[in-house]
Amino acid sequence: GQQLNQSPQSMFIQEGEDVSMNCTSSSIFNTWLWYKQDPGEGPVLLIALYKAGELTSNGRLTAQFGITRKDSFLNISASIPSDVGIYFCAGHRHGNQFYFGTGTSLTVIP
Amino acid sequence: EPEVTQTPSHQVTQMGQEVILRCVPISNHLYFYWYRQILGQKVEFLVSFYNNEISEKSEIFDDQFSVERPDGSNFTLKIRSTKLEDSAMYFCASSDIGVSSYNEQFFGPGTRLTVL
Numbered sequence: 001g002q003q004l005n006q007s008p009q010s011m012f013i014q015e016g017e018d019v020s021m022n023c024t025s026s027s028i029f030n031t032w033l034w035y036k037q038d039p040g041e042g043p044v045l046l047i048a049l050y051k052a053g054e055l056t057s058n059g060r061l062t063a064q065f066g067i068t069r070k071d072s073f074l075n076i077s078a079s080i081p082s083d084v085g086i087y088f089c090a091g092h093r094h095g096n097q098f099y100f101g102t103g104t105s106l107t108v109i110p
Numbered sequence: 111e112p113e114v115t116q117t118p119s120h121q122v123t124q125m126g127q128e129v130i131l132r133c134v135p136i137s138n139h140l141y142f143y144w145y146r147q148i149l150g151q152k153v154e155f156l157v158s159f160y161n162n163e164i165s166e167k168s169e170i171f172d173d174q175f176s177v178e179r180p181d182g183s184n185f186t187l188k189i190r191s192t193k194l195e196d197s198a199m200y201f202c203a204s205s206d207i208g209v210s211s212y213n214e215q216f217f218g219p220g221t222r223l224t225v226l
Binding site: 088101 | 114151153
């Protein structure tokens, strides 16, 4: 199957700090998505990106669709305790199948 | 706000037993999906379902798995003869149009399946 690698695997940051994580693939994708998963719950969509180079913001979140279409990054500014969770990227090329990344676990220390 | 619901929240079963995981997608949605997440690992696509048939499936979705929409509201995943490696969190998702014209998939809270 497709492998989407996320880095870092985990992060421990102080409240108020900015966060940056990325996702890379050996394959091209037409859509990149970023999800957040809280413990015991399903993933929730944060941001969707539809074309190469696109930069999209959602509140304190900013994500970009890489020019090569093989990568994407997510930034969180001024982190707060409720940002804690696992962040997954997901890529889509065609059909109805999404490929999820390996996840970045974020811990925010108050 | 409409949401996807799943039952049970936790299912424990013996190896070799059949299990049925149930989902109620959002009522006006037309596309339905099952995903699997082994503990500590990434979310993996299993199958998508539209118009009462499978539209796409992954290599994980072998002959042990089947899906059904038995009535107008439920969407089920059946594992015919469970194996230890089937232990995972199973997520149902739905969307109102297919992802080729991307529209958000809404995920349920998941069913944790434990195979002993």
